[in-house]
Amino acid sequence: MLKDCCYINGIGSVSIQTSAFDMFKDYPVPLQRNNKPVHPSYKEIIPPAMLRRMAPGIKMGIFAALEALRDAEINEPDGIITGTGMGCLLDSEKFLEAMIENKEQHLTPTYFIHSPHNTVAAQIALYLQCKAYNMTYSHGVSSFEAALLDSWLQIQNQFANYILVGGVDESAPIFDALCVLGKTFKNPNDSIDFHNPISDISCRAEGANFFVLSSNKKQSSYARLTDISIYHNPEDDFQKMLDEILTRNQITRKEIDIVFLGYNADVLQQKYFDNYASLFSNTALAFYQHICGSFDTASAYGFRIAAEILRKQIYPQSIRYNDVCPKKIQNVLLINQANGYNHSLVLLQSC
């Protein structure tokens, strides 16, 4: 299926771990029920006047994007593609609250103009003065994967050589409280157990993870993005779906060295990931949401970890979900879903 190869050449992140966190030797900061990102210093890259009115998603996004570009040694990409599950939630909430409180009167537009889901991609374009392709996907837990699929299409069709792609999600106090009511996020008293969860919701966090994808392979490229599949609702066909992507790339299940699963300490989600895990007996299973927390584009953090492992060829202790140790690290499959919906499969290979 793949004509031109697509390599991961740069990575940039803001997460709930400090920027010094090195998963190959450090223990991650333990997850809480509600987690805030460790914001880097933004003032070197964003003027203070702008910074004051910038929501966390935009700041994190610009920072992570610039890091990824610097890592890839690129000044301007040929496309900017973001995925975000909830979009610019904080400014949406602020405008909404003001509108309700003030009974639709005396409103200022600042929060409204930063409320659209594409604001992060737009602000990065504005920052870089980048007039190229610009796109935003907002579809729950497969938002980042849709952005990846588009990036891959842009490169494969030779519309672009360098795509800046990322996942970003922020939180907002009232929406967060609603998510607890709507049973998406954990109550303060719920337990956190990624192996035997008993409560039915996950641990809220924020984050931005950006990447430079390119058809040009470098000495320092992390990994090759080989294929992506997204399925809305495979029901019992998840095995068929899995075999499809593997067959397409002439790989057997046994040849997958590590499977990354989006385990998120939610008892209702456990069975879906366990189902996938059961298809990979004797394969190393990895998890990552105990490090980055849960948000719609948390899988972009998993993507980051997988890319780093493929380059370094070391399988760190902190992300091992089972006791299997891979004999080699060549083929890595990332699997995610939520409540049986929005399944995604992303195949990464060493390069």
Added chain:
Amino acid sequence: MQGVAVTGMGIITSIGLSVEENYQSLLQKKSGISEASILKTFHANHIKIGEIKLENAQLAEILGIPEDNNFTRTSLLGTFAALKALRHAGINKINDMRTGLISATSVAGMDITELYFKEYFHNPSIRKYINSHHTGDCTRKIADYLGIRGLVSTISTACSSSANAIMLGALLIKNKILDRVIVGGTDALSKFTINGFNSLMILSDSDNTPFDQNRKGLNLGEGAAYLILESWEQVKATHKKVLAIITGYGNANDAYHQTASSSTGEGAFLAIQKSLEKAQLSPEDIDYVHVHGTATVNNDLSEGKALLRIFSKVPPFSATKSYTGHTLAAAGAIQAVYSILSLQMNVTFPTLNFNTKIKEFDLTPSTDVVNTNITHVLSNAFGFGGNCCSLIFSKC
């Protein structure tokens, strides 16, 4: 064959609940701009909107959705139009080939969230709507209603969203990732967007007047439209009638300002230029343009400049937001339906409420129904964040 085949379309706007009704309204210069009667807003008396005069319960009933649903208005409108598009393309078995849905929305569940934002905390009976807020839920509702199980995603690039969805759909077909894809977008009216645009002072207090010197801003509207795109293999195998082909698409960013368009129309210019390159057409090949034409001072000036940069002689152009209002994320798909109608019927549609040319340039929109041979139509959609998308539809 160059391009991607369109085999069905469905639409719901304030000027009609079907493709035919929309077509008749366009021919008869029947505007859908009215006073708000369904949406309850403080601004009801001093703005006009393109409102679909059906309550949510009526839409649900038409669709046979049980009363205890948690559909938002955006999802209801989207489901309505997507179902019509499927029927139009004669599709009964949705999963007999690789079928996807790429839907666009910007408002998503905000129409419900803004009603219950505070009440959720003390009224458990309405909490079923909490998880209907996000954009992905809106698309999921449509996918589940239609029984789609394959590739489904949501694009949210403000007012260019559904044009981008059509572009992505074309790419998915071309790259043989899907055999068939439903593409388009939906947005309902909401207090959130009305107050947002009002705070930006770009809402008109009367009927909007695109490309007029005395334009006062936009009317917000609501609606949904979807196209069915199919691979040529499927078209041949089923001997299906092809309504039009998508030959060009281009996406660029103005990179000028979060909400305002540049005075040179740079983003628009680049998007149109890319779409022409993709279609391998020169500007002279374009017979008709569906402009974004929101009737704000800024947009029409910027878009006009872009047209003058592209075309040595600007072809006939129309701004159909004078009928429907600005339907935000749905606008690009609604214009796509109108573009395809103009190709099929060889007709240009009137722009309503036009009186005086904008003094900065010599551009007059089409104000009458004109029968003329149309082979290639350009359709523009621009949005907040500098997002610009242009599509070219061609006769099969």
